[in-house]
Amino acid sequence: MNAKYTPQQIEEKWQRHWEAGKTFSVKEDSQKKKYYLLEMFPYPSGKIHIGHVRNYTIGDVVARYKRMRGFNVLHPMGWDAFGMPAENAAIAHGIHPSVWTNENIAHMKKQLKRMGFSYDWDREISTCEPEYYRWEQLFFLWMYEKDLVYKKTSMVNWCPDCQTVLANEQVEAGLCWRCSNEVSPRELDQWFFRITAYVEELLEHCDRLPGWPDRVLTMQKNWIGKSHGCELSFPMADGKGDIKVFTTRQDTIFGATFMLIAAEHPLVMELVKGKEREDEVREWVDKIKKHDKVMRISDYYEKEGIFLDTYCLNPVTKNKMPIYAANFVLADYGTGCVMAVPTHDQRDFEFAKKYNLPLIVVIQPPKKVLNVHTMTEAYVEEGILVNSGPFNGMENMKALDKIAEYLESLGRGKKTIQYRLRDWGISRQRYWGAPIPVVYCEKCGALPVPEQDLPVILPRDVELTGEGGSPLAKHESFVKTSCPNCNGPARRETDTMDTFVESSWYFDKFCCAAFNDKPGLDRKALDYWMPVDQYIGGIEHAILHLLYSRFFTKVLRDFGVIGVDEPFTNLLTQGMVCKETMKCRQHGYLFPDEAKEGRCIHCQEEVVIGKTEKMSKSIKNVVDPDYLIERYGADTARIFCLFASPPEKDLEWSDQGVEGSYRFLNRTWRIVMDYLDDIRDIAPFDGSSVLDGDLKNLRRKTHQTIRKVTRDIDDRFHFNTAISAVMELVNALYQVPRPAKEDLTALSVIRETVDSLMLLLAPTVPHFSEELWEMMGNKVNTADSPWPEYDPTVATEEEITIVIQINGKVRGRISVPIDEEEESIKSLARADEKIVKMIEGKTVIKEIYVPRKLLNIVVKEG
């Protein structure tokens, strides 16, 4: 008899069972309702960390639950296998990135299997294989044809540490998203995906994603950054041409007194060409260009500019406006030129003060009067227009449209929309990525690789030195090729694609992993499985990955490859796993096992407990999943991750909490084992006889628990409260006096409770549940059993407590049958000794009765 709970043995047994029986492999089945559950696939960095454990446990519970509810569940797993760490490891240790990556994949796969996740491993994909990335090269060609791919020379974000370009989305406050080093500008030839072609749809569809957290949608909307405004043109004072600006504040046009141009803008040098100041301006521009982006956005640099010895005219006031180049104007937003209204824009105000430029107030606030001589900051609130010709006296916000129309009638402007979103630069000067399928011919220029020549396979035999630049550029047999147009000598593109390209369509590939005909995606399979019903991953991908995936889905839809507009119907962003940090004065940060009884194991110095932060190797506050599995088993790790906090919140790791979860499993195991011999051959209670007392209560509690757990999982993924409900049921089972062996009715009620417990726990602690379930003599595994149903009649309480309030304060409680009439409750309350005393001598103004909850008697003195 297996009396003791030994997770290690049980877990291996069931994992073998699932693998041998291919329990979780799925096929399209038009008879069954599909459910596609996806967790963000991992980068194979080497080992699974607790963040993965949490993410995948949440997903696994939902997948297993939906399966028990009768859905045809697709729950795949794969590897986001291209990326820089592989290349860095190659440079540091002389291992080829593919070897490093594949070894990591093998190890992490083993770890995932040890967690008991219900993946369909037949669909495993690895994005670094040509069978995968060849299709994205094909999509690239199609996009090229549709003008959704283009090349341009541009200032790019260059990370000197990673030796590569970063997309705008990958620069965080001027720092590289990966290595946190400063990003500097650099001029490079880059390939771009025209994500801006879909900007309006990407924005509009945000409102069609009710299953996404508001936070993520807001972040996406802000990132897209739609602004309504005007494009205005200001004639040059010398009559030669004009300068165009974008503004959202055309209401302030009468106050525009000077013009600003981004320092990097080509117009700057054009305007001073041949003038006395040309050299001075060039020097200044060069200086500004050298400033790091990170410095320019901080307050470190003051606003500064340089006069270009040129004027334009304000189209409505006809005033002469001096033109300056300025360091704070963005070259790639709007037209790169800005009309400056110093009275109503703080930046322009500071600039005007510094260079002694004229101010004109055009908006007066409601309560005070602005004076250009005494103003200390720009007035940016709403007000009444002044000094604005025909618009004087209007509210500035209401004048926006009128002024736009007026400027339009003058032929000086038109309403436009600007977006913050820029196109997605995908060129990376790295080796370990998908080659961009392009060749350069001396005669014919840049040409896409013909479709029949795909895939462009990433060669294996390269030398990785870490000296910068792509190693592919030095690989002669890769680089040298012939022009598809003239057959003359040509060179291949040696940049590779941003790895976010692979993760923008992997969820499609999972639907048809084995499908290898053009275009690599099987429309029939996609039509069955897509969209993903539930996507789960970290909030850190709220913009990057999720926006790119949405874009790619729309592109593939327009190619007819897929039939959905949006890839992910519901999105859950799980919180981070945090833990307190520990420090020793001599040895710095300590790993958990470097501290024993509050002392450092190296020097016996007392350990200082630091603040709780996201688990990270660099501050050593990590927990090794392997250790957890060995010590407690995967089921304990799983249930703890779910129980400690709701999934969208951060989880604070607690070793004692893990112990508590382990204790709960042991406690449950013990009571089931205790009853095992008596209930193994007994069928669950079928409702054919009338129960009372403890048994009736236990059965009610059982059905209530089924109801609670079902709702908690279904409605809101609150696994923590679902688990606490199950704990209550176990506690209730312990409270029931042990029935006699002959009391078959009692034992059948116990059996019903134990069966329900195992089924309710099956998605959370699958090995544990399967083992006990099997021991109880069940023939069909929990994984293949239907989710338990509750009987609402059984779950309903018979006696309820009605709270009696006087003036909103709880003054008593009475116990009544569930269907007690309002009138009789009122008279019961009035008869209550305590209540009588409290309302004596007072006037009852009214009584508020909330059915089955409370009675509030409102009284007043006298």
Add this chain to the structure above:
RNA sequence: GCGAGAGUGGCGGAACUGGAAGACGCACUGGACUUAGGAUCCAGCCCGCGCAAGCGGAUAGGGGUUCAAGUCCCCUCUCUCGCACCA
């Protein structure tokens, strides 16, 4: 600066649409069983006064709406996250 979210016992967290604040777990305290237990089972556990039944207070702080507010509204404070010279 702009935007979003959060603030509840010693701790993690419950409280669904306004209706018993603190479920469940951890920690702690006591008891039982034990040679022993850091195993297990049972019980107690927001704060103040009280032997007690009870009374009063309490959901960051202040105000409001309501018969009734952790929940709705307004103001203030604190923290977290995202964007950040986007004209």
